[in-house]
Amino acid sequence: MEWVKAFAQLISSFAWPATIVILVIIFRREIRQRLASLTEVKYPGGSITMKEVEKLEASVKVNQVPLVTTGATDSPAVPxxxxxxxxxxxxxxxxxxxxxxxxxxxxxxxxxxxxxxxxxxxxxxxxxxxxxxxxxxxxxxxxxxxxxxxxxxxxxxxxxxxxxxxxxxxxxxxxxxxxxxxxxxEGHGIWHMKDRLSESEERHYLMSAVASQLPEFAYDYSIYKDALGLFNARQRSENPAAFGGELPVLSLKEFVESLEWREKELQRLREALPKIKWDKYDEANRWKWPQEWGDLQWSTSILRDRVSIFNAEQDLMQTRAALDRHRLRLRVEDQGTTRRYTA
Incomplete structure (x- = not known):
């Protein structure tokens, strides 16, 4: 108990009660270790219990930096x-x-x-x-x-x-x-109705399909490419004759063009909705493909869920964010290609 006596002598020369807070914070671990068997320590003008030490220690931790998890999760960060x-x-x-x-x-x-x-x-x-x-x-x-x-x-x-x-x-x-x-x-017929098209028409058809299905790929080229790679691998090994076989993979540049057209169509829809009556929403919500892509002979809804200004703006925001990422990626890849050719 020599440590307790020394502690009592030390604190008796300080002003109370403010100093006790500082000392408890500094020596809280020692106090917990040494006074584990004690329930109360008395000092001039008052006393402190073990429960109060633990409560103070917990209170100090409250001001620590909150924990933020990285990556995409469905749960908020917890301190x-x-x-x-x-x-x-x-x-x-x-x-x-x-x-x-x-x-x-x-x-x-x-x-x-x-x-x-x-x-x-x-x-x-x-x-x-x-x-x-x-x-x-x-x-x-x-x-x-x-x-x-x-x-x-x-x-x-x-x-x-x-x-x-x-x-x-x-x-x-x-x-x-x-x-x-x-x-x-595997299950969406849009990917398997291109057999009657020429090679150039087929590329534009696939670009239109990608533009339409971008939310399914989280607006991400790598997800699109890896998913299509899995599909083609399964086609080769399990069912080579189904749906006309493997599907061509769009280049990153073609993927960016698909994103750009989705952006234009969403912008058109966003500007049209405040000017028309609700019974015209479905018509405005149909894809209108670029003339240079030819007659693709198909169209569908731009927004899958309820047609509204809010949903159009939300989709437009995600599309533009994806465009920023993929344009940067395209520039980086182009610069890498240029360096290889000039080396």
């Missing part, structure tokens, strides 16, 4: 003042994406009853995810379980773990979107 809640939340997000990916990629009727580890094992076995990525998922689940079930870890570790979870979520979501888009190639 790591409650580390268990933060980790539990991102684990739920990971489990949700694992289920959705299993449902899309494996087509197994019993996925709803699988444990998390079964999802990882089956996805790895089917080569949907790599062994390295599967091990990363298992490691994260293990860390998350230990945190949730009471292991005390520093906030910095919680922050890093949540950041890792964000990266895992981004990868899982990307793969899930690829497999969902692959289903669009």
């Amino acid at each position: 790591y003042t409650d580390s268990k809640l933060a980790i539990a939340q991102v684990r739920i997000d990971v489990e949700r994406e694992l289920f959705r990916l299993s449902w899309r990629a494996l087509g197994h009727s019993e996925v709803t009853h699988w444990h998390t580890s079964r999802h990882i094992d089956e996805l790895e076995r089917a080569d949907v995810i790599t062994s390295h990525f599967a091990q990363n998922l298992r490691s994260f689940i293990d860390v998350a379980n230990r945190v949730i079930h009471g292991v005390d870890i520093p906030g910095a570790v919680v922050d890093k773990t949540s950041s890792i979870a964000g990266d895992l979520l981004s990868t899982l979501r990307y793969k899930r979107l690829v497999y969902e888009a692959q289903r669009d190639f």
Whole structure:
């Protein structure tokens, strides 16, 4: 108890009660360790209990920087003042994406009853995810379980773990979107009505189909390309004669042109809606293809959901954001090609 006496002598020379707050913050770990068996420490003019020390320590943590998970998730960021809640939340997000990916990629009727580890094992076995990525998922689940079930870890570790979870979520979501888009190639007739067209007409037809289906690819060329790659690989191995075989892959430049036409059509629709009556909405919401693309002999609705100014603006915003990304990517690729030719 020498430490307690020394502490009492030290604090007796300070002004109370303001100084006690500073000292408790500085020495809170020592106080908790040394006074674990005590319920109360008295000082001139008052006393402090162990419960109050713990309450103060928790209060200090409230002002820490909030935890923000990276990647696309359906859940808001949670401050790591409650580390268990933060980790539990991102684990739920990971489990949700694992289920959705299993449902899309494996087509197994019993996925709803699988444990998390079964999802990882089956996805790895089917080569949907790599062994390295599967091990990363298992490691994260293990860390998350230990945190949730009471292991005390520093906030910095919680922050890093949540950041890792964000990266895992981004990868899982990307793969899930690829497999969902692959289903669009398999089941949507729009991709398989081009046999009567010439080669140039076929390219323009496919560009119109991409412009129409961009939301299915999350407005992303890589998702479109990877999904079409999966579809073509399955066509080669399982059903080469169905729907006329494989589908050509548009170049990045052609994909950007499809985005540009979607932007123009959404802008046209956005400007038209305030000027017309509601019974004319469906007509305004039909695609009008560029004349230079020829007679494509098809059209459909631009907006799939309810036709409104808000929905048109929301889609236009996503289309323009995608255009910014893909134009930059196209410039980078063009510069790389130029360097190779001049080297």
